[in-house]
Amino acid sequence: MLDAVQAYFDRFNAKDAQGIADLYAEDATVEDPYGTEAKKGKTAILEFYTGAVKSGSTLVQNGPTRIAGNRAAFAFTVFVGGLTQESKGVDVDMPMGKMEIDVIDTFEFNDEGKVTAMTAYWDPSINLRQA
Amino acid sequence: MLDAVQAYFDRFNAKDAQGIADLYAEDATVEDPYGTEAKKGKTAILEFYTGAVKSGSTLVQNGPTRIAGNRAAFAFTVFVGGLTQESKGVDVDMPMGKMEIDVIDTFEFNDEGKVTAMTAYWDPSINLRQA
Numbered sequence: 001m002l003d004a005v006q007a008y009f010d011r012f013n014a015k016d017a018q019g020i021a022d023l024y025a026e027d028a029t030v031e032d033p034y035g036t037e038a039k040k041g042k043t044a045i046l047e048f049y050t051g052a053v054k055s056g057s058t059l060v061q062n063g064p065t066r067i068a069g070n071r072a073a074f075a076f077t078v079f080v081g082g083l084t085q086e087s088k089g090v091d092v093d094m095p096m097g098k099m100e101i102d103v104i105d106t107f108e109f110n111d112e113g114k115v116t117a118m119t120a121y122w123d124p125s126i127n128l129r130q131a
Numbered sequence: 132m133l134d135a136v137q138a139y140f141d142r143f144n145a146k147d148a149q150g151i152a153d154l155y156a157e158d159a160t161v162e163d164p165y166g167t168e169a170k171k172g173k174t175a176i177l178e179f180y181t182g183a184v185k186s187g188s189t190l191v192q193n194g195p196t197r198i199a200g201n202r203a204a205f206a207f208t209v210f211v212g213g214l215t216q217e218s219k220g221v222d223v224d225m226p227m228g229k230m231e232i233d234v235i236d237t238f239e240f241n242d243e244g245k246v247t248a249m250t251a252y253w254d255p256s257i258n259l260r261q262a
Contacts, residue, residue: 002257035200062194063206065250066235068167073235073252075194075206104197104204104235106252119196121204121237126133 001072001109008107009076012059025114029099032120034101045098055079062102072107079131132203132240136196138223139238140207143190148180155247161169163251192234203238210262 004023011019021042024030030045031038039048062075078101101122108117122128135154142150153174155161161176162169170179193206209232232253239248253259 001141007196026192033199034202062136064154064208064233064258066163066233067254068252071165071252073204073237075197075235077194102195102197104206106235121202123198126198127195 001067001107002065004109005072005074005107006114009059009061012049012053012057015053017053018086020049020053020057021046023115024118025110025112027118028116028118030116030118030120032118033122034119050129070108070109073104075102075104077102100129100131102120102127132198132201132238132244133196135240135244135246136205136238139153140190140192143180143184143188148177148182148184149239151184152177153202154246155249156241156243156247159245159247159249161249161251163249164253166251201240203240204235206233206235209231231260233258 008020008023011023024042024045026042027040028045029038031066032048039045057080059076060079060083062077065072065074065090070072071108078099080099082102101124103120103122105121106119107115110116138152139151144156153172155176157173158171159176160169160171160180163179170176189210189212190207191210193217195209196203196205209230210230211230232255234251234253236252237248237250238246242249
């Protein structure tokens with residue numbers, strides 16, 4: 001579980017959306033943030049992370065990963081350096097100013113060590129700030 | 132929800148177990164750590180925190196509280212300065228050495244702003260260290 005969390009950060013920061021999706025089970029769910037409709041299944045999850053890594057964000061972990069039972073919990077800050085948007089096959093830089101978002105995620109794992117459920121905790125009105 | 136989390140830290144560090152219990156709904160559950168049997172109801176919760184504050188621990192939050200929907204998530208470190216044990220009505224100091232435990236908790240709230248479910252993430256073999 002600790003290795004999977006480390007791989008999550010490494011692959012996100014390497015913009016490796018497929019590598020992130022590979023950490024998930026086939027029927028996994030991603031609820032980001034908690035309270036919104038979950039992305040279900042690897043295709044939807046890959047699409048979600050493909051968009052996320054395109055945003056040009058970097059994740060920096062805050063403190064150690066916590067483990068309990070078949071779950072991991074970890075805190076991090078998302079550093080958004082300016083959004084990009086694909087347009088006619090060309091990545092167009094859309095400067096939006098720098099933002100920082102404080103997030104805590106939990107992963108639930110199955111016996112094969114794959115993530116079956118990710119839940120993210122952050123609120124744009126509370127945990128997002130202009131940097 | 133932010134105020135409740137702040138009160139949780141303030142009251143724990145003031146050894147105010149009743150004050151902590153008052154943050155919970157009557158039928159709330161406390162699962163600490165996740166994967167163990169939950170304490171259910173205010174009486175069990177008050178008993179749990181009465182023991183916890185007697186341990187002489189101090190909680191120091193790591194980074195801001197994250198909010199999502201009706202839940203809050205927050206990271207902290209427990210500084211255990213030496214355990215105490217009640218014996219024939221006298222608190223006997225049981226020096227166990229100093230320990231630090233890294234924890235992430237989630238609170239789920241009802242419409243009255245009371246905590247209905249607390250889940251703690253930490254593993255004694257991973258998140259506990261001698262200080």
